[in-house]
Amino acid sequence: MNKLEHNKQLKKEALFNTAFELFMTKGINKTTISDIVQKAGVAKGTFYLYFSDKYDVRNKLVSKKAGELFTKGYKELKATQITGTEDSVIYIIDYIINELQQDKALVTFIAKNLSWGIFRAALNTPIAAEENGLNFYDSFTNLIEENGDHFDNPEIMLFTIVELVGGTCHNCILYHEPLTMDEYKPFLYDTIHGIFQQHRKGMSSQSQ
Amino acid sequence: MNKLEHNKQLKKEALFNTAFELFMTKGINKTTISDIVQKAGVAKGTFYLYFSDKYDVRNKLVSKKAGELFTKGYKELKATQITGTEDSVIYIIDYIINELQQDKALVTFIAKNLSWGIFRAALNTPIAAEENGLNFYDSFTNLIEENGDHFDNPEIMLFTIVELVGGTCHNCILYHEPLTMDEYKPFLYDTIHGIFQQHRKGMSSQSQ
Amino acid sequence: MNKLEHNKQLKKEALFNTAFELFMTKGINKTTISDIVQKAGVAKGTFYLYFSDKYDVRNKLVSKKAGELFTKGYKELKATQITGTEDSVIYIIDYIINELQQDKALVTFIAKNLSWGIFRAALNTPIAAEENGLNFYDSFTNLIEENGDHFDNPEIMLFTIVELVGGTCHNCILYHEPLTMDEYKPFLYDTIHGIFQQHRKGMSSQSQ
């Protein structure tokens, strides 16, 4: 029973991981369900016991992978002495960018499939078991409070930053256009500082 | 002769326009070449006389449509009294956003397929015949000069703005997440002003 | 289980036989995979479960059909009193020629697609289940030994005979050119006797 339950989980995991691997190497469009089950070593029908189709797998993967990046970045941050909301956020961003630079396929995968909706789901994913179900968004809020900061619209600020980072990184990492990621970083972080400034000043007064 | 050449052009146009229409309504993945030729009223083989496959059509369309948006925005700007680099740029962005709000399919189409590479091609497309081959990037440079402005890295500034606008609009227009486009606009334009400031101050000193 | 496996075999057989029938009547070039599956009463995809393309079927068929001819000829021989290597070989050849005269399509099919490589594969095919896996080439060797014959290069002799018979029969049976099969037979068999003589004398001495 336990073993059975365990076996079930194993198959699902195998499908999940194999799908990710193939999505990374061949792209989603060119990855077939046959490819996935064959590489995972399960029967075709089994796929349909766990997923409805390959886009189902994709969505779950995007969310998971984006969440993992944040989790890792957050853990790294905690291992440093860094304080201050801006520095912390930039530290995490920098960490994620460095990770992505080493995995171009992941950039495409996330960039092409990450909507703010899925993204927010990722932000709400518990960061790690040992953190008592703390998620990234909560920790972001904590960070602000700990540092005595105040932003009128922290979510909008985050949204702005995330979209800016996402779009620019995609181009710089994949195409080195208009400049390489390393060349662009100083400009990017400067722009992010500017966005923090903007939201500290309080946009709410003029937003209506 | 002339007639023959003209007829050829007509067929190509028909395919081009029909493909766009179908990409908008059904999406690229679900649009087949059969769909395109049938709706365009030409034979299947004719498609292959002008395009290598549907992705070929897509790339040409993305570039063309993005270029058209800028051209239209630029023309509208010229019909106003607006001066000043920032105001002009924001006017064009606002114009484009308004256009896109009325054509959600176009948002998806452009957002999913626009890399900075294709984008720059669009920027280099002549704005309009009557403007003597002036393209958007030139006119942007002119604008800066006319207003006695100076930016150390105008292209990087533009890149930053374009990616920011692209990513945020995509979410706001399509998903109203985390807020609607109209709600987000003030924040967006404020951020853009910030980016102008940043580049006016001169980032080049710290960019190495 | 058994039933499943059996069903699988049935489908494959159906495809195999149908393909042969169509190759015979329409020729390979004009036989389409659609034709085959339709006539065999299976789905198109099923074809690809068992064969990679129609040339795959062809190769397997040529080998099989050539093997069958030899097997039948050999069995007929065993039912006679004939002894002697030459007489036995000529008996089998005569039997095969008579068969082929009644199936011109088979002549074309085999003649156009039979290389010595495929042919040798056919010769190595077990003649019949009840013969304990004896194949034609073995039985040819046995025949020689039983009759106390000796040939320095039996394989080369066989090769020469087979190519001679193949080429001449093809023309005589299909085109009656330069004479009919029946007219040519005496010449052919005389030539074959000559080839036996040649190899009995021992060519190996002069072959270098």
Place this chain on the structure above:
Amino acid sequence: MNKLEHNKQLKKEALFNTAFELFMTKGINKTTISDIVQKAGVAKGTFYLYFSDKYDVRNKLVSKKAGELFTKGYKELKATQITGTEDSVIYIIDYIINELQQDKALVTFIAKNLSWGIFRAALNTPIAAEENGLNFYDSFTNLIEENGDHFDNPEIMLFTIVELVGGTCHNCILYHEPLTMDEYKPFLYDTIHGIFQQHRKGMSSQSQ
């Protein structure tokens, strides 16, 4: 006019030669009419002014190429001191085999498409302009007479030799199966001598 006529001939020649080149390199099945006209530098419609389809070109080519081989072999023979029917025939065969060994594509092309019918047409082609329209078959007959030889059925003898050589060479040159061409030559020529013997003795008595 003359020029026009000449131009016409040029186009036809271009198509003819280009087709041959492509048949050799890509095979007939994979050579399209588009390929031919494109490489020949003429319009598609022009092809149909001179040939009915690609098989029309093929037949004309096979006959021409086979004829050329004989013509060249015959000319070479004339440049030697060789006399005697057998030696002469074997000289020509040896010459042709050597030529074919250097052009494997030509082996396939001729072997797959040469029926005795087309072949005889080739044999009847005038050997060379300067020989007063003498063709190979005539010269073969002359050869026999000059040497005071007598064969009851010279055509059948030639047929037997041609088919034997054709089939065996095909395998030996292309697949080196069951041995290489050079290894097989002594056996082949010995067999040919045997065939001459057979027909010298007079088969006619037993052929009815």
Place this chain on the structure above:
DNA sequence: AATGAATGAGGCTTCATTCAT
């Protein structure tokens, strides 16, 4: 729960042939 043989709709692409110029 797991299998994997079978399905067949539907996509892509090629290419011989025509015909108006």
Place this chain on the structure above:
DNA sequence: TATGAATGAAGCCTCATTCAT
């Protein structure tokens, strides 16, 4: 004569999905 754009039938092959075991 020569052209080459246009045709559209026809072939190949894939692959998501089902279902009997």
